[in-house]
Amino acid sequence: MDASPTADPISALREGDVEQTDRALAILSTVFGYDSFRGDQRAIIDQVAGGGDAVVLMPTGGGKSLCYQIPALLRQGTGIVISPLIALMADQVAALEAVGIRAAALNSTLELHEAQAVEQQLLAGELDLLYMAPERLVLPRTLDLLRRAELSLVAIDEAHCVSQWGHDFRPDYLGLSVLAEAFPTVPRIALTATATQATHRELTERLRLQEAEHFVSSFDRPNIQYRIEPKASPREQLLRLITTEHEGESGIVYCLSRKSVETTAAWLSDRGIAALPYHAGLDASVRQDHQERFLRAEGLIIVATIAFGMGIDKPDVRFVAHLDLPKSIEGYYQETGRAGRDGQPSTAWLAFGLGDVVNLRKFIDAGEGSEQFKRNARTHLDAMLALCETVSCRRVQLLRYFGQESEACGNCDICLNPPETWDATVAAQKLLSALIRLDRERGQKFGSGQVIEVLLGRENERSRQSRHEELSVWGIGDELTEKQWRSALRQLVARGIVEPQGDYGVLTPGSASGPVLRNEETVELAVDRSPVKATRSRGGGGGGSRAADGLEIAERERFEALRRWRTAVAKEKQIAPYMVFSDATLVGIVQTRPESVAALGTVSGVGAKKLTEYGEDVLGVLADQG
Structure with missing residues (x-):
């Protein structure tokens, strides 16, 4: 067999007379094993390696890391990587060392002597990349250390964390504006996988990168199949997804509450599915253990709150499932993007019900923050509802939210199983009339359950006590089943024709109800559909990747x-x-x-x-x- 190549290929590539672009391609091939750059990678690398600043918006799995790793190898000195993910730094460093890159992390998990050793490596020029959290970087002692070192660049990863109106806001990121003043000759690159146009503008301003070159790639992840279905028995629906499509594969299941995380992980384990919980209420050592087991095992499922996942560089996550409605499209996109980082077919699945809307609206109204902040949160939620109840390609709507246009994808549940629609104008008017009559004639507001009982003319203790059968709207909706009314209600809420209010989610006519009541606007709703099941060719049996x-x-x-x-x-x-x-x-x-x-x-x-x-x-x- 052939003789093996040199075990230290990087040192031979750092110097030499070859052009910078040729050296970048040589590093890509020799160190990382790829033959060609993707998308804007080459232009970004040339910009930063040449000493310029860059703002990079690129989807998860699009190759963002190479955009600062290769320039750090091309330039003299050490590249500083600012990351919010102390718990993952050891794995990030290990992955770089596995390909021959000299890397280290400087964070609070190190003993004093370990931190001192890393600092000495930095000052001696023995590191290609050094990871640290924003909290450490802005300390005067750390800034003084970095001034004494030779820096090749500063990379600000997960840069959307600087935005107060996006998701995963981290106040410590605001202090990173000091970099422009402290290191004016060191190129800076800010990277994120999720940013609306507003978040893009905000992070550019707060990080003082107005003069940087901006690189905005398509946010499309064509290998991910987006599917959203009504909640019925969500855990049973999840189990069916796992056992019929992703048996033996790694996945992430997101729940809104810690309690739901714990009970769902236990429920899956009881049914023979390898699953672990992850949330901020667990002991730090338990969280770390569960995260490490997920990263290093194959076929393990992590059940988590949104506290889990940012920066997870596990390429073989084959599905991401949401048992509760995300609060925003930004959060949903970021979380689903943790599936299929290797470009292989993967699933983003969400179970959605009207109760989710009620709970999230209640959470927003009861939360701290200014009224402007709450209005912004409601706007984010409304956009998420619109995505759930769209009757056109989900990918088109998802990308449009980030300011990008696309064609129908052919790989979402809407494209694979186009919904039938029906003229629901009269049904919407009946529902609105019921809400109005209950309020005016009985002084009552109810959630979806009792309103549907009135529309169907079904007696219960509450209706008997309030003499609802005497109302003109009693039983006027019996042409629809309860399931059909619940489907219609979800869609009417998503369009703002009906709105849940208060702690109990009572229904009221929404801001968009007027034209419907006046017959100035027709309402087309989707017929509830059977869930889409992906077809798979196993090539010889179940299981496996x-x-x-x-x-x-x-x-x-x-x-x-x-x-x-x-x-x-x-x-x-x-x-x-x-x-x-x-x-x-x-x-x-x-x-x-x-x-x-x-x-x-x-x-x-x-x-x-x-x-x-x-x-x-x-x-x-x-x-x-x-």
Whole structure:
């Protein structure tokens, strides 16, 4: 077999007479194992490596990290990476070391002597990249340390955290404006996967990057299938998703409350599904343990509040499920983007009910903050409702929210199963009339349950006590079933024709009800549909990774053999399996069927260090499979 390449390819690439762009491509190929740049990557790298500032909006899985990692290797000095994710820094550093990059983290998890050792490495020029949180960077002692070091660049990751009107607001990010003054000659790059045009403007201003070059990629993630369905028995619906489409695969399940996280994780575990809870109420050591197990295991599901996931660099998360309605499209997009970072087919699934709207509106109204802040939160929620109840392509509406236009995707539940619509104008008028009559003639406001009982003319203790059968609206809606009325109500709330109010979510005519009552506007609603089920070709049996869909039986056997080998290596090294090779790279190896180390080196994702470390072993696994 071929001789292995040098184990230290980076040092040979830092110097030399070759053009910067050629060196960038050489690093991409030799260190990271990729043949070509994607999208704006090359232009961003050239901008920052040349000493310029950049603001980068690029979807999760789009390759943002390379946009500062490669310039840090091209320029003299150490690249400083500002990240809010102390709990993940060790894994980020391990992933870089796995490809031969000298990296470290400086954070509160280190003992004094460990922190001092990292500082000495920095001052000695022995680091390519150094991670730290914004809280540490703005300390006078840290700024003094950085002034004594040679810095190649400063990367501000998850830059949307600076926005007070976006999601995941982190006040400490506001202090990062000091970078422009403290290090005027050091290029800065701010990166995020989620930003509306307003958030984009705000982060640019707050980070003092008005003179930077701006790179805005399409936010589309075509490998993710977006599906939203009405809540019936949400945990049973989730179980069906897992067992029929994602058995044995990694996933994230989001719930609104800590209690729901705990009970859902236990419920899944009782049914033989490997699941762990994650929320801020757990002991810090338990949270860390569960996060590490999720990152390093295959086929494990984490059930979490939104406290989990930002910066998770696990490429083989095959599904993200929401059992409760997210508060905004920004949050929803950020969370669903944690699926399929490797570009392989993945699912974003959400169960949505009217109760979610009531609970979130109550949460907003009872929360702290100015009235302007609450109005902004309601606007975000309304946009999320509109996405849930749209009758056109979800991807089109999702991208439009971020200021981007697209064609119908063919890979969301609406495109795969176009809804039938019906003229619901009369039904909407009947519902509004019932709300008005109950208020005017009985002085009563009710939630959806009792209003539907009145429309259907169904007696109960409450209606008997209030003599609802004497109202002119009693039983006027019996042409629809209770399920149909609940579907109609969700959609009317999403359009602002009906609005839930107060602690109990009582229904009132909404701001958009007037034209409907006056017959000036027709109302088209979607007929409730059966949930879309993705079809999968397993190529020879259930289980295994969806990344291997479409492989022939013999190829799948080789793929599974490589996965077993990868698991053993990862366990021995105490690192996540994807740090050895991603699923996508294993598929590439299987399809290429290399017979030499040199041929293995042509597979995407196989860099020089990994080729040296694992090349012979991979060829041995393939040879054993015949």
